[in-house]
Amino acid sequence: MTRRAAYEAQQKRRANMIAGVSTMIVLALVIVLVPLAPGWEAVRASFFNGEVFVRVFPDLLRAFMLDVAIFAWSVPMIFALGLAIALARGNANPALFPLRIFGAVYVDLFRGIPVVLLVYLVGFGIPGLGLPRPWNSPYIWGTVALVLTYSAYVAEVLRSGIESIHASQRNAAICLGLSERDTMRYVILPQAIRRVVPANMNMLVALQKDVALLSFIGPVEILRQAGIFKSLLANFTPYVAAAVIFLCVTVPATRYADYLLNKDRDARS
Amino acid sequence: MPDPRLSLRGVTKSFDDVQVLRGIDMDIAPGEMVCLIGASGSGKSTLLRCMNGLEPVDDGEVLLDGVDIAEPGFDLGPIRQRIGIVFQSFNLFPHMTAYDNVALAPRRVLGEEARERIEALFARFGLADHMRKYPDQLSGGQQQRVAVIRALAMRPQTMLLDEITSALDPELVGEVLDVLRRLRDDGMTMVLATHEMSFAREVADRVVFMDQGVVAEEGTPERIFSDPQRARTQQFLRSVAR
Numbered sequence A: 001m002t003r004r005a006a007y008e009a010q011q012k013r014r015a016n017m018i019a020g021v022s023t024m025i026v027l028a029l030v031i032v033l034v035p036l037a038p039g040w041e042a043v044r045a046s047f048f049n050g051e052v053f054v055r056v057f058p059d060l061l062r063a064f065m066l067d068v069a070i071f072a073w074s075v076p077m078i079f080a081l082g083l084a085i086a087l088a089r090g091n092a093n094p095a096l097f098p099l100r101i102f103g104a105v106y107v108d109l110f111r112g113i114p115v116v117l118l119v120y121l122v123g124f125g126i127p128g129l130g131l132p133r134p135w136n137s138p139y140i141w142g143t144v145a146l147v148l149t150y151s152a153y154v155a156e157v158l159r160s161g162i163e164s165i166h167a168s169q170r171n172a173a174i175c176l177g178l179s180e181r182d183t184m185r186y187v188i189l190p191q192a193i194r195r196v197v198p199a200n201m202n203m204l205v206a207l208q209k210d211v212a213l214l215s216f217i218g219p220v221e222i223l224r225q226a227g228i229f230k231s232l233l234a235n236f237t238p239y240v241a242a243a244v245i246f247l248c249v250t251v252p253a254t255r256y257a258d259y260l261l262n263k264d265r266d267a268r269s
Numbered sequence B: 001m002p003d004p005r006l007s008l009r010g011v012t013k014s015f016d017d018v019q020v021l022r023g024i025d026m027d028i029a030p031g032e033m034v035c036l037i038g039a040s041g042s043g044k045s046t047l048l049r050c051m052n053g054l055e056p057v058d059d060g061e062v063l064l065d066g067v068d069i070a071e072p073g074f075d076l077g078p079i080r081q082r083i084g085i086v087f088q089s090f091n092l093f094p095h096m097t098a099y100d101n102v103a104l105a106p107r108r109v110l111g112e113e114a115r116e117r118i119e120a121l122f123a124r125f126g127l128a129d130h131m132r133k134y135p136d137q138l139s140g141g142q143q144q145r146v147a148v149i150r151a152l153a154m155r156p157q158t159m160l161l162d163e164i165t166s167a168l169d170p171e172l173v174g175e176v177l178d179v180l181r182r183l184r185d186d187g188m189t190m191v192l193a194t195h196e197m198s199f200a201r202e203v204a205d206r207v208v209f210m211d212q213g214v215v216a217e218e219g220t221p222e223r224i225f226s227d228p229q230r231a232r233t234q235q236f237l238r239s240v241a242r
C-alpha cells in the first residue's frame, strides 16, 4: 500500500466510526425519548398495531395492484401525448403555428392545476354529463386526469432534452441531406430521450404516488382500501401499512433514478 | 478552363451587424483542390458554410454547376447530397455505431442500403475493423475518418473540409491527411480550410489567403508560400512559421 492509500484508508475508517457513533446516539435518543411522550401509548396502539398490520397487509397489497395497473396503462399514454406536445411546441412551420400555441397553452394549463383538483374536476365533472356506461367510469376519467397532468410535465422534460442537443448535431444531419423530420427522428430525439431518462424516472415515481388520488373519485385502490379498514377497525395502522407498501416501490425507483443521473453526469464530465 | 464547379460572386455575410464576409469572388474548377488559409476569425468557416447553404448569404451568388443555390427560398435538400462537408469537431452521432452513422443518410435520402459500398469505404480508409464501434470507442483520427466516410457515402461531387485536423492530437493528423491525399488522387473537388501549411503546400492546386472577410491573395502554393506579394500575407505566413 502506498503512503497515500494508507493515509486515505485511515481517514476513511475514522469517518466511518464517527458516522456510526453519531447515528447510534440519535437512534438511542429517539428510542428513549419518544416513548416518554405523554401520548405515545395511544399513538402506538392506533398507528403501529402489529396485529392490525398483519391482518390488513395482504388486502392492501391486493388493492395496490390496482394502483399498479392504473399506473401501467397511464404511462404509455403519458409518453405518447408528452412527445406529441413537445414536438408540437418545437415545430417551426408557420402553417402549424396554431399547434404551437396549443402546446404552450396545454403545458401551462395542466402544469398549473394541482393534480387532485384535476382529478376532481375531470373525475366528477365529465361523468356528471350523464354519459352511458362504460363512459361514466371513474377509471377512465381518473386516468385522463393523470395523463393530462403528467403529459404536460413529460412534454417539458422532453423539450428541454431536445434543446440540450447541440446545434452541430442538427447541422451535421441537415448537411447530409436528411429532412428536418428524419433529423428529429433519427438524430435529435434518440439522444434527447436518453438524456432525460433520469428526470422521467422521477416523474414516474411521482405518478405512482399520485395514482392514489383516484381514491377520491371511486376506485377502491390502496388508499381507499386503507380508509375502509380504518373505519372498520377504528385504527390508523392500515395507513401506515399503505405507506410501507408505497415505500417498497418508490424508494428503489428513486435510488435507481439517482444512480442513472450520476452515471450520466460522470459520463459527460 | 472548364466551367467551374462552384462559383461565388460578391458573397457577403454579417452576424449581428459585423460583416464577416465582405464580398467574396471565387471559382473552383472540377477536380481542383483549394486550400483556404488565414488567421482565426478571418471567415474561412463561414465561407465554407455559405458554400453549401448551411449559412444563408446576405448578398451575392453561390453558383453550383451554374445554378444559384443562394437564391432565397431555393430548395437545398437535393444540393446537400452533392456537396459533402466535414467539420473540425467531427459531429458524429454518438448514439449510433460508425456504420450506422455512415448508412443513415444513404438509407433515408437515397433509399438504398448501400452495404457493400459502405463496407468498401471503411475498408479503403483502414477502418474495416471499427464499423461496429460507437464514436466514443474510436480515437479522434478514426472518428474524423468516419466523418469523411459519412460524407463520401452520399457520393458528393464536392467536399468542403473545415480544419478537420485541428482538434486532433499531433500524432493523429497524418492519418486524416492521408485520406485527403487519396481523395485528391480520385479527382474529388475539394475546398479545405487548414492550418497545416506544409500539407497545403504539398497538395493544393491553389491557395487562397483570407483576411478579415476578403480574399487578400491567391495563387499556386509555390507563389503564395515562396513569394507572397501582400504585406498581410507575408505577416500571416511569418506568424504561422514561428
Ligand SMILES: Nc1ncnc2c1ncn2[C@@H]1O[C@H](COP(=O)(O)OP(=O)(O)O)[C@@H](O)[C@H]1O
Binding pocket: B015, B016, B020, B038, B039, B040, B041, B042, B043, B044, B045, B046, B047
Ligand atoms: N454563428 C455566428 N454568430 C455570430 N458570429 C459568428 C458566427 N459564426 C462566426 N462568427 C464570427 O465570424 C467571424 C469569422 O468566423 P469564422 O468564419 O469561424 O472564421 P475562421 O473559420 O476563419 O476562424 C468571427 O469573428 C466569428 O466570431
Ligand SMILES: [Mg+2]
Binding pocket: B044, B045, B046, B162, B163
Ligand atoms: Mg473556422
